[in-house]
Amino acid sequence: MRSLFLLFLLVSFNGFLFWGSEGRVPFACDPKNAITRGFKFCRVNVATHARVQDLIGRLTLQEKIRLLVNNAIAIPRLGIQGYEWWSEALHGVSNVGPGTKFGGAFPAATSFPQVISTAASFNQSLWNQIGRVVSDEARAMYNGGMAGLTYWSPNVNIFRDPRWGRGQETPGEDPVLAGKYAASYVHGLQGDGAGNRLKVAACCKHYTAYDLDNWNRIDRFHFNAMVSKQDLEETYNVPFKACVLDGKVASVMCSYNQVNGKPTCADPDLLRHTIRGQWRLNGYIVSDCDSVQVLHERQHYTKTPEEAVANSIRAGLDLDCGPYLAVYTEGAIRNKLLSEDDVNRALANLITVQMRLGMYDGDPSAHPYGRLGPKDVCTPAHQDLALQAARQSIVLLQNNGNALPLSPTRHRTVAVIGPNSDVTVTMIGNYAGVACGYTTPLQGITRYVRTIHQAGCVDVSCGGNQLFGAAEDAARQADATVLVMGLDQSIEAEARDRDGLFLPGLQQELVSRVALASNGPVVLVLMCGGPADVSFAKNDPKISAILWVGYPGQAGGAALAEVLFGTTNPGGRLPMTWYPHEYVTKVPMTTMDMRPNPATGYPGRTYRFYKGPVVFPFGYGLSYTRFTHTLAQAPKEVSLTRLQALTNSTITNQAMRLSHVDCNKAPELGFHIDVKNEGPMDGAHTLLVYSKPPSGKWSETKRLVGFHRVHVPSGSKERVKIGVHACDHLSVVDMFGIRRIPFGEHELHIGDVKHSLSVQQLN
Numbered sequence: 001m002r003s004l005f006l007l008f009l010l011v012s013f014n015g016f017l018f019w020g021s022e023g024r025v026p027f028a029c030d031p032k033n034a035i036t037r038g039f040k041f042c043r044v045n046v047a048t049h050a051r052v053q054d055l056i057g058r059l060t061l062q063e064k065i066r067l068l069v070n071n072a073i074a075i076p077r078l079g080i081q082g083y084e085w086w087s088e089a090l091h092g093v094s095n096v097g098p099g100t101k102f103g104g105a106f107p108a109a110t111s112f113p114q115v116i117s118t119a120a121s122f123n124q125s126l127w128n129q130i131g132r133v134v135s136d137e138a139r140a141m142y143n144g145g146m147a148g149l150t151y152w153s154p155n156v157n158i159f160r161d162p163r164w165g166r167g168q169e170t171p172g173e174d175p176v177l178a179g180k181y182a183a184s185y186v187h188g189l190q191g192d193g194a195g196n197r198l199k200v201a202a203c204c205k206h207y208t209a210y211d212l213d214n215w216n217r218i219d220r221f222h223f224n225a226m227v228s229k230q231d232l233e234e235t236y237n238v239p240f241k242a243c244v245l246d247g248k249v250a251s252v253m254c255s256y257n258q259v260n261g262k263p264t265c266a267d268p269d270l271l272r273h274t275i276r277g278q279w280r281l282n283g284y285i286v287s288d289c290d291s292v293q294v295l296h297e298r299q300h301y302t303k304t305p306e307e308a309v310a311n312s313i314r315a316g317l318d319l320d321c322g323p324y325l326a327v328y329t330e331g332a333i334r335n336k337l338l339s340e341d342d343v344n345r346a347l348a349n350l351i352t353v354q355m356r357l358g359m360y361d362g363d364p365s366a367h368p369y370g371r372l373g374p375k376d377v378c379t380p381a382h383q384d385l386a387l388q389a390a391r392q393s394i395v396l397l398q399n400n401g402n403a404l405p406l407s408p409t410r411h412r413t414v415a416v417i418g419p420n421s422d423v424t425v426t427m428i429g430n431y432a433g434v435a436c437g438y439t440t441p442l443q444g445i446t447r448y449v450r451t452i453h454q455a456g457c458v459d460v461s462c463g464g465n466q467l468f469g470a471a472e473d474a475a476r477q478a479d480a481t482v483l484v485m486g487l488d489q490s491i492e493a494e495a496r497d498r499d500g501l502f503l504p505g506l507q508q509e510l511v512s513r514v515a516l517a518s519n520g521p522v523v524l525v526l527m528c529g530g531p532a533d534v535s536f537a538k539n540d541p542k543i544s545a546i547l548w549v550g551y552p553g554q555a556g557g558a559a560l561a562e563v564l565f566g567t568t569n570p571g572g573r574l575p576m577t578w579y580p581h582e583y584v585t586k587v588p589m590t591t592m593d594m595r596p597n598p599a600t601g602y603p604g605r606t607y608r609f610y611k612g613p614v615v616f617p618f619g620y621g622l623s624y625t626r627f628t629h630t631l632a633q634a635p636k637e638v639s640l641t642r643l644q645a646l647t648n649s650t651i652t653n654q655a656m657r658l659s660h661v662d663c664n665k666a667p668e669l670g671f672h673i674d675v676k677n678e679g680p681m682d683g684a685h686t687l688l689v690y691s692k693p694p695s696g697k698w699s700e701t702k703r704l705v706g707f708h709r710v711h712v713p714s715g716s717k718e719r720v721k722i723g724v725h726a727c728d729h730l731s732v733v734d735m736f737g738i739r740r741i742p743f744g745e746h747e748l749h750i751g752d753v754k755h756s757l758s759v760q761q762l763n
């Protein structure tokens with residue numbers, strides 16, 4: 001018996017437990033086990049809350065403590081297996097976390113474009129659909145014993161500084177865009193939520209103001225982000241709030257860094273008061289891996305490990321990624337820094353999520369997703385969605401003289417050059433898994449025309465010019481030249497921020513020399529997550545076209561070729577500002593302020609506040625066709641009503657506190673916009689709606705409030721309705737972090753169309 005238990009522990013540690021060929025041993029409540037199936041916590045018709053309390057009531061303190069860590073132990077006497085909480089699915093099921101493995105019947109999973117790329121599609125239904133496919137594959141792998149059900153994705157930190165190595169993982173620099181991405185992807189992953197059930201549990205990370213990894217000898221484990229109340233409410237917390245309130249996410253991860261001198265994982269204001277109190281998280285809060293240890297051992301925030309553990313749990317942390325809580329919680333209770341009730345509260349949050357996932361419902365094959373298996377992974381439909389996503393994500397940055405699309409009949413031979421021209425894993429970026437298969441740029445282009453391939457540089461670092469001559473020769477012989485340049489994980493990655501924004505090594509020289517040598521049109525393709533300063537190419541008359549493909553996923557080369565030859569009309573838009581290199585020489589990565597400071601010459605960050613020169617602006621992207629739009633119908637005014645209970649509160653004549661507005665009585669304002677395709681090709685157009693508060697007192701610039709991607713056939717017109725809600729879209733944040741809606745004329749910008757909307761007080 002004893003040795004069997006030992007074996008169980010060992011096997012469950014690895015996350016693989018099988019009945020043999022019939023299927024998986026249930027995580028808990030095995031119907032074949034006469035003892036455990038009688039437990040109240042196993043009864044599906046009992047209320048979840050009561051089941052959770054029943055289970056907690058059966059656990060010893062020592063058992064409870066060993067359940068507060070990602071590698072949760074088995075409780076054999078209650079028929080509960082061990083569980084590994086850490087799985088990842090940023091843009092496809094990933095093997096970055098120990099909860100997920102590839103092999104056997106599951107050699108691979110569909111690998112979608114990196115998130116910064118899919119963000120460029122500005123297509124919420126695409127994000128949702130990707131989430132649905134990823135969670136199908138995740139459930140299939142869980143059923144096969146290869147994956148968990150708790151995924152620590154997405155990463156919704158604001159891409160604040162262009163050097164950030166993890167900017168590629170995020171939906172970009174705009175809080176509204178990031179919030180919409182978070183909600184759409186999380187909905188896709190977690191399912192429709194019927195009966196509070198979860199398909200898989202997603203997690204929005206890293207809360208909050210975490211967007212520096214390792215720059216100028218300052219790393220994320222020691223960084224203290226100094227963030228104003230205004231920036232926190234207006235920028236850094238917005239995607240997290242949207243993720244919890246709109247996305248109904250089942251988890252939030254706190255970060256490594258400190259915010260204003262406090263480690264986020266031990267800050268009750270950030271965790272207990274904000275996430276759980278104000279946003280009402282229905283789920284669990286997890287630490288970034290070893291954050292609790294980091295706040296004691298590296299930040300020296302507490303005197304003892306027990307204090308670190310107690311402060312974190314009391315601040316609202318429920319789960320530790322790492323062993324720290326398992327080791328020090330008992331001591332913290334013994335030292336009276338923590339009570340068993342505190343532990344029970346954390347445990348209830350964890351077990352509730354497991355119950356919502358169906359982990360205590362017995363036979364897993366009876367679960368609504370219990371029949372998904374190997375046949376549901378890497379299906380043709382899933383792989384086609386990866387291709388669609390890549391198509392929708394590609395951004396056309398320059399197209400002088402309509403050099404693109406190329407024509408397979410006129411450009412019969414194409415020189416394909418560059419260190420990223422025939423890559424596979426580079427295309428899937430970080431937090432990826434094993435892709436079902438790849439189409440490299442070279443393979444994609446070869447489907448259309450004869451190609452001459454030259455790498456030009458050995459790798460993206462491009463340390464030497466030995467291969468330049470052969471690349472120039474190739475360009476000389478071809479009818480057109482495509483250079484696929486950029487970055488990879490050796491340049492931008494987790495724990496690796498960039499020093500500057502230029503293409504690495506001699507890449508720039510290779511591009512210029514090949515361009516000079518080429519006969520036909522030259523197309524520069526940039527494969528990178530963060531932005532690059534490619535002013536040299538913009539200004540080179542020999543370079544006609546520039547495309548940004550981000551990290552386009554397993555089908556990236558196929559989508560790129562379609563765009564090059566005009567089978568697909570590009571419609572992506574940049575989700576972040578492309579700054580000139582000089583910008584980063586003036587701005588320390590450690591400065592969190594969004595607004596410029598004229599006194600110090602600090603230029604501010606992102607399109608909302610930085611008004612200096614750019615290489616390409618946020619929202620930029622061209623098409624092979626020509627779109628125009630006109631405002632067909634738009635309200636001119638909106639009146640705000642005070643909440644009944646607050647009829648005697650004072651209102652300045654300038655603005656009303658958002659928390660005093662009766663938002664149920666503020667109707668959604670419908671803006672109808674006609675989008676006309678006046679060009680020669682069908683295509684997708686993205687409407688970006690910005691608003692600008694009344695000038696003067698708020699010194700605010702325009703910011704995105706809504707967006708909509710619409711497909712319009714050549715020669716036709718589509719009417720798009722965009723809803724603007726005064727409470728959600730017209731408020732500003734004052735320097736105390738308080739949201740207010742200013743009275744007066746707000747301006748809405750939709751492309752070059754401007755519309756004035758008057759906000760007034762009813763009564």
Ligand SMILES: *[C@@H]1O[C@H](CO)[C@@H](O)[C@H](O)[C@H]1NC(C)=O
Nearest residue numbers: 643644645646647648649650
């Ligand atoms: C309304 O006014 C009364 C009397 O001045 C005050 O006691 C009460 O707190 C006020 N209500 C609110 C919601 O401000």
Ligand SMILES: *[C@@H]1O[C@H](CO)[C@@H](O)[C@H](O)[C@H]1NC(C)=O
Nearest residue numbers: 123125126388684709710711
């Ligand atoms: C948005 O994405 C979905 C899913 O791929 C696609 O069906 C739809 O056509 C896209 N919308 C536009 C306007 O491109």
